[in-house]
Each structure stands twice: as C-alpha cells, then as structure tokens.
Amino acid sequence: MIAAALPLADEKNPWLAAEVRFDNAAEKLKLDDGTRKVLKSPAREITVNIPVEMDDGRLEVFTGYRVQHSIARGPGKGGIRYAPDVSLDEVRALASWMTWKCAVVNIPFGGAKGGVICNPSILSNRELERLTRRYTAGIIEMIGPERDIPAPDVNTNEQVMAWIMDTYAMHVGHATTAVVTGKPMELGGSRGRREATGRGCMIVTLEALKKFGLKPEETRVVIQGFGNVGGMAARLMAARGFKIIAIVEYNGAVHNPHGLDIEALMEHRADTGFITGFVGGEDIDKNEAMFLDCDVLIPAATENQITSENAEKLRCRILCEGANGPTTAIADVILAEKKIFVIPDILANAGGVTVSYFEWVQDRQGFFWNEDLVNTRLEEIMVGSFEAVTAYGEKHRVDNRTAAYMLALDRVASAMRLRGLYA
Ligand code: GLU
Numbered sequence: 001m002i003a004a005a006l007p008l009a010d011e012k013n014p015w016l017a018a019e020v021r022f023d024n025a026a027e028k029l030k031l032d033d034g035t036r037k038v039l040k041s042p043a044r045e046i047t048v049n050i051p052v053e054m055d056d057g058r059l060e061v062f063t064g065y066r067v068q069h070s071i072a073r074g075p076g077k078g079g080i081r082y083a084p085d086v087s088l089d090e091v092r093a094l095a096s097w098m099t100w101k102c103a104v105v106n107i108p109f110g111g112a113k114g115g116v117i118c119n120p121s122i123l124s125n126r127e128l129e130r131l132t133r134r135y136t137a138g139i140i141e142m143i144g145p146e147r148d149i150p151a152p153d154v155n156t157n158e159q160v161m162a163w164i165m166d167t168y169a170m171h172v173g174h175a176t177t178a179v180v181t182g183k184p185m186e187l188g189g190s191r192g193r194r195e196a197t198g199r200g201c202m203i204v205t206l207e208a209l210k211k212f213g214l215k216p217e218e219t220r221v222v223i224q225g226f227g228n229v230g231g232m233a234a235r236l237m238a239a240r241g242f243k244i245i246a247i248v249e250y251n252g253a254v255h256n257p258h259g260l261d262i263e264a265l266m267e268h269r270a271d272t273g274f275i276t277g278f279v280g281g282e283d284i285d286k287n288e289a290m291f292l293d294c295d296v297l298i299p300a301a302t303e304n305q306i307t308s309e310n311a312e313k314l315r316c317r318i319l320c321e322g323a324n325g326p327t328t329a330i331a332d333v334i335l336a337e338k339k340i341f342v343i344p345d346i347l348a349n350a351g352g353v354t355v356s357y358f359e360w361v362q363d364r365q366g367f368f369w370n371e372d373l374v375n376t377r378l379e380e381i382m383v384g385s386f387e388a389v390t391a392y393g394e395k396h397r398v399d400n401r402t403a404a405y406m407l408a409l410d411r412v413a414s415a416m417r418l419r420g421l422y423a
Contacts, residue, residue, distance in 0.1 A: 011328045012304045014093035020329040022096070025405035028398065035413050042092055043110075044068040048138030050116070052131045055124050062131055064116035066139040068148055069095035072415045075146055076112030077102055077353060079153025079182075080135075080160070082128075086115035090303070094153075097324055098353070101346040103408035105385045107357040112148050114139065120155045132160050136167040143168065145178035145364065151356050152182040152228070154302065158194075162187055178363035181356035190359035192374035193352075198232025198300075199375065200351015201322045202240060203382040204343050205296055208318050211341070211390075212295075216241040220257075220294040222316070224248040226275060229322045229349065230300030231266065238262040242296075246289045250301070252276035253289035291315055299326035300349075306331045314340065321345035336399055344401035346408065347389055354381050 010016045019040065026036050045067045052060050065088055068076040078098035091113050099111025116135055120128060142148050152161060161180045165187060168179045177188030185191070192199070209219060221237060221244050223230045234244050243259035254260065254275050261280045268278045276283045290297065290305070291313040299305045300322030306314065311327075311334035319335065320343045321327065327335065327342070335342055355378055362368050393403030 006329050008308065008330065011308060011330050013089060014303050014325050015089040017325065017329045018093040018096050021401065021405055022409070025402055025409050028396070028402065029406055029409055029413075031409065031413060035416065038416065039070070039409065039412060042067050042069045042095060043071055044142065045088070045092070046139055046142060047088065048135065050131060050134045050138055052127060052134060054127055062116055062118050062135075064114065064135045064138065065091045066114040066142055066148070066150075067091045067095040067112060068142065069111040069113075070099040070412060071110040071112075071148075072412055072419065073103060073110055074108040075110060075144075076142075076148035077109035077151070077356065078111055078113040079151045080114035080116070080156050080164075081153040082116050082118050082120045082155040082160075084117060084119045086117045091115045094324055097346055099412060100405060100408035101350045101353060103411040104346050104389065104404050105350045105354050105381050106411070107354060107381075109149075109353070109357065112150075113153070114150055115153075128160070129163050132163040133167045136164045137171075140168065140171055143179060145176060145360070149178070149356070149360060150180050151353070157228075158182060158184045158189065161189075178360050181359040182352075183359070188359070188363045190355055190362055190374060191369065191371040192378065193355045193359055194228070195232045195236065196355035196374075196378060197229045197322065197349050197352035198234075198236055199378060200354065200382050201229070201233045201298060201300070201320050201348055202236050202242075203351065203379055204348050204386045205237070205298075205318065205320050206240075207383060207386045208296075208320070208341055208343055212317060214295060217243070219243065219296060220245045220259075221296045221298065222246045222248065222290065222292050222294045223298045223300055223322075224290055224305060224326075225299070225301035225323065226265075226269065227300070229352075230298065233298055233300060233322055234260075234262045235266070245294060246284070246292055247275055248286055248289040249275050251286070253284050253286040254278050254281040255284045255289065255292070256281035296320055298322045301326070304328055306335075308334070311335055311338075314338065317341060319343065321348045324349065332399075332401065342400050343386070344389075344404045347385055347400070347404050350385065351378055351382055354378055 094113035102109040183189040297316035303325035311331035
C-alpha cells in the first residue's frame with residue numbers, strides 16, 4: 001500500500017507524510033508530472049523574526065511562518081498556531097491539508113497556515129498581544145479578505161483573532177472584519193463557529209454509524225483532547241446520547257464504561273485544572289486510554305498520535321480524525337489491515353473551516369445568520385461531503401483517505417487547468 005515510499009525515520013515528519021498521501025492520490029488519478037509539481041509546491045512562504053518587548057523590559061525574538069500552499073480555488077485559508085515545536089515543515093503540511101480540506105467540502109478557498117514558535121502558557125496576556133500584533137504586521141502583505149484569511153488553531157482563540165483584525169484594520173485604515181474568522185461575535189464572528197469543528201465530527205460520525213447499523217445510545221466513544229475540538233465534540237455527542245467512555249488529555253485520562261457526564265467533567269476541569277480526580281469516573285493510564293475497546297475513537301489533539309508503534313493496539317471500529325494529521329502514513333496501512341473505518345482529517349474536521357466560510361460570507365454581506373441556519377448549512381455540507389467521499393471510495397475501490405485526497409486533488413487540478421498559466 002501507500003506508505004512503502006516513506007522510511008521509518010521520516011514517519012513523523014508531517015510534510016513528508018503529506019507528500020506520501022499526495023503521491024498516492026496523484027498516482028491513482030494519473031495526474032501529469034507538471035500538475036503534480038505545481039500542486040506539491042507551496043505557492044508562497046514567509047518567515048518572520050518578531051521582536052517583542054517582554055513585560056520585564058527585555059527584548060525577545062520569536063520566529064513565525066505563514067505558508068500559502070494553494071490559491072487556485074480562492075484566497076488562502078487556514079489557522080495560526082502558537083506552540084514551542086512549530087516548524088516550517090509542519091506549517092507547510094498543515095497548509096496543504098487546508099487546500100485539500102477546503103476542496104473536499106467544496107468551499108471557495110485555497111489552503112494556508114501560520115505558526116509562531118513560542119510557549120503561550122508562559123507568556124502574559126500583554127506579551128501575547130504584542131507578539132500577535134507584530135507577527136500580523138510581518139505577514140500583513142500576504143493576508144486580506146481576498147488574499148488569505150487566518151483563523152484560530154492550536155493555542156490561538158477569538159481574542160487573538162480580534163488583535164489580528166485590529167492590527168490589519170489600522171494598516172488599511174478601516175475595520176475589515178472578513179480578514180480573519182473565528183472572531184468574537186461582537187466583531188463579526190459567526191454563531192456556531194466555536195462548536196463547528198466538534199459538531200462536524202459528530203455529523204460525520206453519525207453518518208458512519210449508519211454503515212454499521214449503530215445507534216448513538218449504544219456507541220462507545222473515546223476522545224483524545226478536551227480543547228476546542230475534543231471538548232466540543234464530547235459535549236455535543238454526549239447531549240446526542242453517545243456514551244463517551246473516556247477522555248484522554250496530555251496530563252491524564254478519565255474513564256467510565258457507562259459514559260462520562262461531560263458537563264460535570266468540564267466543571268471539574270474548570271475548578272481544578274485537571275480532568276483527573278473526577279468523581280464521575282476513574283483515572284486511567286493516559287498512555288493506554290486510546291486503546292480501550294470502543295466503537296469510535298476521536299483523536300482531537302495534535303499530529304502523529306497513531307503511528308507504526310501503536311496502531312496495532314487500537315480497538316475501535318471507526319476512527320474520526322478531529323485533529324490534523326493524527327495518523328501517520330505508515331499507520332494507515334495497519335488501520336486498513338485491521339479494517340478500521342477511517343474518517344480522514346480533511347473531511348472529519350472540516351466543520352471548522354466550513355463555518356469560517358460562512359463567517360466570511362456574512363462579514364462580506366454585513367448580514368448575519370441565526371444559529372439554526374449556520375448548523376443546517378453545516379450539516380448539509382458535512383453530510384454531502386461524507387457521502388461524496390465514501391461513494392467515491394466504493395466506486396474506485398480505495399480507502400476513505402485516498403478517496404478524499406483524490407476528490408480534492410481533482411478539484412484543485414481542474415481549477416488550475418481552467419485558469420491556465422499567467423506567464
Ligand atoms: N484551524 C482550523 C483547521 O485546521 C480552522 C481553519 C479555518 O477556519 O480557517 O481546520
């Protein structure tokens with residue numbers, strides 16, 4: 001199968017992993033070499049070294065990136081993450097996944113991503129604001145409602161988006177809400193955006209359940225991550241009747257075979273800072289919780305969680321990838337052998353960018369939708385995309401991930417061909 005091209009030593013390099021998936025789909029589509037070359041290379045990349053005055057008066061320099069992988073189908077679109085281990089290769093991979101993600105759900109965007117190497121947990125709020133504004137100033141020529149529209153990702157939130165929006169607005173001389181999505185409601189944010197990625201995961205999981213003849217009430221779910229994606233998915237799925245039997249965080253895991261009370265667990269974490277020590281469940285080994293016997297596993301944290309080293313141990317029937325790149329290309333082969341039904345990241349977590357698209361549309365029209373309309377349209381897109389991907393996979397006898405990539409590559413390649421080359 002597909003991962004043979006990737007040496008084990010490179011398994012966790014996200015850019016190489018993205019290339020393996022790309023090559024596999026391009027090969028099956030019989031894409032010509034030239035188109036492959038163009039689609040593989042990020043259109044634009046920028047590195048900025050950002051001087052920031054710290055609260056104690058010291059000057060510090062942080063490195064940030066913005067990569068626009070493709071702008072063939074529309075402006076670049078994608079989040080910005082703040083983390084100590086951000087690298088250019090990671091941002092490149094994430095940008096390319098945004099291209100394919102937007103194409104899978106057929107929204108009129110290309111793909112982009114940004115990142116700043118920093119540890120936000122040790123930065124004050126004022127330091128974070130100065131860092132965000134200076135990073136924005138560094139990438140200002142690249143972004144804009146028609147160019148490239150950032151959004152939240154790991155460790156960034158509505159407040160960070162508000163600072164980016166304000167910095168951009170000061171440069172162009174007027175408020176420009178459509179330059180970022182995932183903003184606070186007061187600044188042109190969309191209803192339902194905060195829940196959108198988790199809601200999208202639930203919608204595609206419900207579709208997958210139909211294939212297994214399962215009802216939510218009899219479905220046991222394990223979720224890795226309890227942040228914006230995992231936490232929201234847990235909350236919405238528990239309300240829908242799913243049994244969330246375990247939540248796994250980087251610093252602990254909690255288990256209840258009868259289903260956790262997610263609202264109570266959220267309160268417990270807000271009070272204590274931890275999910276462990278919760279009266280409604282038992283603490284279990286965080287390194288083992290992912291391998292509990294369950295129906296659905298939702299990795300909703302970071303990349304490279306399911307690898308050649310542990311994929312064999314998974315005991316789920318459905319894997320719904322809430323995070324970007326949680327499964328390595330080598331692990332894909334093992335999942336296929338185990339006949340696990342994979343809902344690939346570029347489909348499973350596309351609910352976030354889909355409602356970002358709605359937010360951008362609303363900002364540009366200056367006319368805002370109610371939450372029901374947002375959720376109905378999100379459901380329409382997620383269900384339609386799930387059907388398109390799985391039907392494509394069945395027709396061409398390929399797994400869901402390959403099907404999603406093939407659909408996406410085909411759409412981007414045909415947009416490129418129609419535009420032709422400006423030279
Ligand atoms: N960061 C999210 C993602 O990876 C959302 C991106 C967006 O809304 O532009 O899909």
